[in-house]
Amino acid sequence: MLMSNSLHNVVIGVLGLQGDFEKHVEMLRRIDGVAPLIARTPEEVRVCDGLIIPGGESTTVGKLMVRYGVDEAIKSRVREGMPIFGTCTGMILLAREIEGSEQYRLGLMDITVRRNAFGRQIDSFETDLQIPAICDSRPLRAVFIRAPIVSEVRGSAEVLSRLADGRIVMVRQGPHLAAAFHPELTDDTRIHEYFVNVVRRFTPTALNTK
């Protein structure tokens, strides 16, 4: 349900089919001028100016998206210019290629991802990331949970951040952003603020039409 929607707000949906969506909503509540919305139906997706696809289990979320017709609603809003930010499972669903898997994906970014890239020994970990385009010189504490990595970047997709060993963990292509980590699990709102600014830029009418 839409929680509030004044003249000054952009509506940022968080796909709420499965997984870690509440924490994203809490994060968005801390940013001025944002009306967060848990989006579960095609109708709810249609009123979003931007959409976050949170962490979870990518095969499950993909199946549920198709079952409820949310996939088609997302694609149609993307054709109209809606930006998407995928975190972890969301990154997998944005990728055009998923190594060794035929599972459902939206395929909106020219990247290849490898699921569970850190293996069983390192289920989850935290590290300080440099993300020059977003975070100046102050690194971002990033939480990785059974995380994927980006194994290939093509076309106009660009790398925003790498681990110290060079593996790619954040990318952008046009209006779409993808991160292998969980920016909703710290107190740092910089990544969400960056996405909200992308949404404002790509939906210039958002301030006037809602």
Ligand code: GLN
């Ligand atoms: N390993 C999960 C998958 O493949 C992603 C984990 C996450 O979203 N934290 O979907």
